[in-house]
Amino acid sequence: MLRKFTLTLLAVCCTPYCVPALADEVNIYSARQENLIKPILDIFTERTGVTVNLVTGSADELIQRLTLEGDNSPADMLIAEDVGRLYRAKEAGVLQAVESAAINDIIPAQYRDSEGYWYGLTLRSRVIIYDKARVNPADLSTYADLADPKWDNKICVRSSGNIYNQSLVASMISRNGVEATEAWATGLVANFGRAPQGGDREQISAVAAGQCDLAISNTYYFGGMLKSTNEAERKAAEAVAVFFPDQNGNGAHMNISGAGVTKAAKNRDAAVQLMEFLAGEEAQAWYAEVNNEFPVRADVPASELLQSWGTFKADNLALEELGIHNAEAVRLMDRAGWQ
């Protein structure tokens, strides 16, 4: 009876119910969704013979899982959207430092961790989207200006639970301090055209439909709408345009999607190899374009669509700062009444 039980247990554990630990593989916990990463991973496997195993999920939950699994975690690499999450992973102690001259030469210093715990792989900017018919772009200038009463009832933005908003506020805390930023957030909330709801695409649609004049959105959502298969979405996107704020000041707020090697990595070398591959010219072009993002390296041109928005000045704030001020940003937004 007992032997039969043991055998059954073994049989259960040796099927896909357990994770096999083979050599020549990289195990990834990825917050970047399957369709935005799997194809390039397949190319990596084809070139190098290294198998890539993937679990996707939200970054915070994956970090939690990494934390709880501890040193026995099967994951070798964590991929996250937004630097706020990468910073949290570093703070949670689930990443390890990687020193790769090959990567450091390619990725600008502000887009990677100063100690090598994480590296940015794609870039996006959080910009103002305005209605072409109702707004004169000459009236637009800075993020700070969005708190001006002249935009009363005219701004659409998603909830403060969203990490991109948290990162934007964190960057302002880093530049201007908590007090000034809280005053700004309070002014911005007073200008909301509606209670925060939906994602960035919905904010853009709301501008096109006339509920708001301005929306705050990440660039790739706007790009995605322009290329959408849904005609209504395309039409909405064509009625609005991008404005890169703070061009006479610090430049437009930037953020990354990026990756780090986990502390528990059993296949560290393969993970670093994959990271170098993703930072390489070929991968960069695909990896950025598939989600309408900017490549992190300056020598790889952005897609034609993104180039059509013109060149712009990007904020060179070290992105670590966004992580450092994240928790303060959340509390500040709660106080400002940003839902």
Place this chain on the structure above:
Amino acid sequence: MINSMDGAPEGALSSLKTGIYSRLPMLGILLLCLLLSVPVLTILTSITSSSDGVWQHLYETVLGDYVTHSLTLLVGVGLAVLVLGIGPAWLVTMTRFPGSRVLEWALVLPLAMPAYIIAYTYTGMLDIGGPLQVWIRETFDVRFGDYWFPNVRSLAGAVAMLSLVLYPYVYLLSRTAFLEQSVCVLEVSRTLGASPWQAFIRVAMPLARPAIIAGLSLVLMETLADYGTVQYFGVSAFTTGIFRTWFGLGSLTAAAQLAAVLLIFILFLVMIEHWSRQKARYHHTSNKYSRLPQIPLTGWKRAAAMVYCMLPVLLGFLIPFIQLSLWAVDTWHLVDKDSFFTLFVNSLELASVTAIIALVLGVFITYSKRLRPTLPLRGVVRVMGLGYAIPGTVIAVGVLIPFAWFDNTLDAWMREHFDIATGLLLSGTLIAVVFAYLVRFLPVALNTLDAGLGKIKPTMDDVGRSMGLSPLQILRRVHVPLLQGSLLTASLLVFVDVLKELPATLILRPFNFNTLAIRTYELANQERLAEASSSALMIVLAGIIPVIILSKSISRSRPGHDSST
């Protein structure tokens, strides 16, 4: 009937049982229940930890919103599902009107529709950039704000979405109760001068109360656990608050405490209900074989009944289903079809494995509780029942913590003594996933089976015992045949729930393993609703078949009810 309202036979029965029944299996059941309560207990014990002033911040800023919004959701959804569930259940059971035969089972269909998917769909249709509002603006040449249009993404919208997909629980369980009711009682009430309406309100409804309450409590727990819909609509409720506190404020402790508060609130509701029911028992006395009289409706009553019963199906199923199909056709060329089959199989496999395990465990647990309702067992079952009210992600963490602890402890011990690294044996496997499902959905099975078993008179057990049958034999030869309907209901409800489950699967699953729900979520999360529609549709389709079987079998549960007309 008189017999059914008192608890007289209990005492004699239990004294008979104590001596004979061996204690070992009971201990096993108790341990099993304890194991399954670990995640809930992990959360409850968080109450005692300190959370560094996070509560102060919450109290000063957002806690008030969380509480009022969640309560509004509860009350709104609660009332709506009663209206959408009980009325149609009564009408299709007791009356006849055109379409009533189809509606009998069609009314259950929204159960196959996950709440987050119906929310995506209605938003896509009714939102400011959606086809309807665009059409209004273009046709009448107006701007937004010049015309009135309800806002889907609102608290009221969330109430509507959740009610539309959750009312089938109340419908199913109250219909089962109406089908099982005794004709004599209704006839007596009519001879005493009650109108059909009075017979419904004063006799049938009170008698169906345990079933209605069971359905309602499932709905309310599911409402409290919902994250997808409220998050998508930007409603700050308790669940969204849990996540914000956990990730945004970085305090897992405070987040667990929020969840614990939620649990204590539910425990409180459950106790009130039990206390108010007090000693009343609801066993059935007359047999089910006398045919229920069905009143043919005419005139305006017929029309009203048709509209009343069709509305929930139309709004909760047909409209979103058609919209999803249209989107699926539009975006079919973009869909990664190769992996579809695997996703489908994965979803079905998880759902059926969990449903079978839940059924077996559910039967043993409820039966043990019936045989020997000791305090520890009842307590543990009560705690376990709370699992249904906890958001999937919180359950997942409640599963990860003990599993990872077990794996890491075992690994360390094996290394020390045998120099063997066992690594993670359970974490990151489907065992963990199924375990999480059981923690979350076993309460559904327990609720259903408990209600079913409660209706079987204890004298049946006594008769079995007096004929020399062992408790297991009684279970097999008396209860299981009588329980058939409840068994089917329990397993199919769990099946459909697992099919729709997203958050726990997402965080616990092994490498390279995806389900339909995950594919849907990933695309919807990139705000590509139309492309998400084909996998969403697959979830719905996979859920429809069990839902129809369920509905049909409930109709058949009253012999003589189906075949005619």
